[in-house]
Amino acid sequence: MANAYRELLAVPGARLFVAAGLVGRMSMAMVGIGVVLLVSAATGSYGVAGAVSATMSLAYAAGGPVSARFADRYGQHRVLVPLALANAAGFAALVLCAELALAAWTLFPAAALAGVTQPSLGAWVRARWSHVLRERPARLNTAFSFESVVDETIFVVGPLLVTALATGVHPAAGLGASALFTLVGCLALAVQRATEPPPRPRERARGAALFGNPGLMVLAPVFLMLGVVFAAIDVTGVAFAEEEGHKGLAGVLLGCYGLGSGAAALWYGARAWKSRLDRRFRVGLVLLAVGLVPPVLVDDLWLMMAVVFFSGLAISPTVIPGYGLVERLVPPHQLTEGLATVSTLIGVGLAFGSSIAGRVVDGHGAGTAFLVPLGAALAAAAVGLAGTRRLRTAEQ
DSSP, X not given: OHHHHHHHHTSTTHHHHXXXXXXXXXXXXXXXXXXXXXXXXXXXXXXXXXXXXXXXXXXXHHHHHHHHHHHHHHOHHHHHHHHHHHHHHHHHHHHHHHHTTOOGGGHHHHHHHHHHTOOOHHHHXXXXXXXXXXXXXXXXXXXXXXXXXXXXXXXXXXXXXXXXXHHHTOTTHHHHHHHHHHHHHHHHHHXXXXXXXXXXXXXXXXXXXXXXXXXXHHHHHHHHHHHHHHHHHHHHHHHHHHHTTOGGGHHHHHHHHHHHHHHHHHHHHTSOOOSOHHHHHHHXXXXXXXXTSHHHHOOOHHHHHHHHHHHXXXXXXXXXXXXXXXXXXXXXXXXXXHHHHHHHHHHHHXXXXXHHHHHHHHHHOHHHHTHHHHHHHHHHHHHHHHTHHHHHHHHO
């Protein structure tokens, strides 16, 4: 296992863009919780906090594929710098609106600005892997698995960090740190020109990567439902920890979920798989749904930490082959856009998941709210299984 990842990181320039991507993507595990903690502290309502988080996620979903399309066309470095500066301005506005106790409606345009300028850095880094491994495509499975390990490391560290800052320092400290990570990571990635996929200004697509691609039309609702799962777990986990009298341990609880997924990603990426990508994807979806049944039945915080670890084991074996399918389904001049599209569909799911889970928490408590991620996972599995023939045909 160690040799597979050591050889991967020996690719020239890989360690630098991996490090920049890790820093820039720290925010993806911090923004949702940071917004919930800041806005709930300012307004006293999880419902409002969930709605603000949903607004940011929807804006991210709208802006992510557009910025990725520009990156495919003009090059990553030309897009990242202005995008990062505008994103920092959006987060600053959101924090100011909350800290100055302005009317609740002012939180929404600030959140929208922060969301629409948030780059889907995971897709940008995966596009770099596809470029640097273009002569060794068999290693892409390991590269995408490694990126999932990075994602899950972020989802272990990020919730702990944002919760500690927001509850131990200041309610706005977690969100401020998240914005800083994005700014630094984007600028660090922008200066790395050697590993940047070449711009393709003459190969303009006639439409978005999603439309007209039968395989992506199946993957789209599945990734959207995965976003609902992730956001609902975040909101419900924070509320569950608070109901148990340990709000400061919310980050630990959510970190256990990410830790399970990271462990599975390490195992997955070190294997030489012979089964088809679409089959692995469907199996992962079913296991994800099964793993989300136990949290509905648990009412103790310490037991819940163990339960969500095992629930998280199915995340990476679902997401990794999902990204692998996207890489096979889209043409090279739309690769970043295609990867960003499914990532931002997760963002749309995050919007619905945080809003729905927040309202269920306000009305019925965190125990009932765990039904939200379970329902979303069941829906994702149903769509994936129903689209078996289309996915298989598209992959071939």
